Amino acid sequence: MQYSISLIGAGNVAWHLAQALENAGHQIREVYSRRVQQAEGLANKLYDAQVVATLDFSGSAATVFLLCVPDDALTAVVEQIILPDNEAILCHTSGTQPGEILLGYPNTGVFYPLQTFSKSRRLDVSTTPFCIEASNSQTEKILVEIAQSISQTVYLVSAQERKVLHIGAVFACNFTNHLLAIAKEILDREDLEFDLLKPLIKETFEKALTAPDPNLVQTGPAARGDYQTLQSHLAYLQDQRNKKAIYESVTENILQMAGKKKNE
């Protein structure tokens, strides 16, 4: 079934979802953003979406309202929303916020795409896992149906599971990105090009993602229990306090997982 959907927020998430939803046959009715220009930019990409300047949707023909605003703006935005009627569904797209943040409306849910979105990068939404949670079974049915119309991978995920997925994503994505940034800094200090490491980084990730468990393909001085190299690296990082702290904490854990240490 096709749904009439309005978007609250016109950032990276809204940008990618809106186009995927239209391609799946849904109609985007309205686009709201605090920054009107952003709403206009997005609406221009869509068939007949209207830019709206307030969060009063009492006259809207949409049945699903998708919140795509940053976590820290969510509560303030929700307080201002007026839905057209009691049948309307209000859902957010956040990995961290509980569904309860939408309380006060009868049909609410979470429509969380487990992906990182940038306007400047094309992305295949169909391979993005969607995590759905809803306040009642009819809402759940509709949100699952919409998610399945744009993605091959749709899961019912409780708030607790969503939190754990988010913590996993922080390690697997935010932290790994930061380690790549640190590696670049380390090379920059010696005027070495970060490009030199890129083939190795690519192969590392492909290997980790095709292995049954990344731990099975762990390499490096800590995995080998090569304390001489570890000491020499720590000595080099001596004047870079934070990098040294990261080196120590990650190394400690690799040593333990590799069975090179006995404590814990």
Next chain:
Amino acid sequence: MQYSISLIGAGNVAWHLAQALENAGHQIREVYSRRVQQAEGLANKLYDAQVVATLDFSGSAATVFLLCVPDDALTAVVEQIILPDNEAILCHTSGTQPGEILLGYPNTGVFYPLQTFSKSRRLDVSTTPFCIEASNSQTEKILVEIAQSISQTVYLVSAQERKVLHIGAVFACNFTNHLLAIAKEILDREDLEFDLLKPLIKETFEKALTAPDPNLVQTGPAARGDYQTLQSHLAYLQDQRNKKAIYESVTENILQMAGKKKNE
């Protein structure tokens, strides 16, 4: 020019280099391994390489001897090697060991492929950067020539630069792999499939490697200065001491790089 090369070691590195070297027209004369079966397995893949059982190469027709043994075996192996004559070149392939470990021979060098090798994975050696260091200019010329015959990217790299590249690689590859292993562990504890995170991980890495600097595309609660989420994640990790220590040290550094904290 084509060279006659003998391989000391028949592990992952020797496996990939031997075939690339043969494809480039060089002749692999001998393969030595402590584990004779490994040497036989590799020699069987090559045109007319002989398996040898000792490190006495006094009768060898090879001019370049490539050490592909684990770091911790290197010194012991080097002590036993007898080269055919004073013209022969002895080089190792280690990212961590100094060239001086080969002292005692007149023509020595380092022939370090900045890549992670597994026998079970096909790998395009031509995109692997090779870091070359040599004890004299004639040896350097020959090692660069051999490296360029199998790779598009060949750099002259000092021992200090090689060490820094290796530290960068530890952060960018060994540590990132470990963070992926941690993410899988975190999901496993709640019976969530690691596959759910894979599209996000892939996109994260592609984004980081195409950005001018991974730091410019850093996302997540620490980059946003979202202390509420950070606290909630740390509370969840409370009984997983090592993961919590990693979470704290990496978060601390992201907060500082993002300008969300003022100290250091």
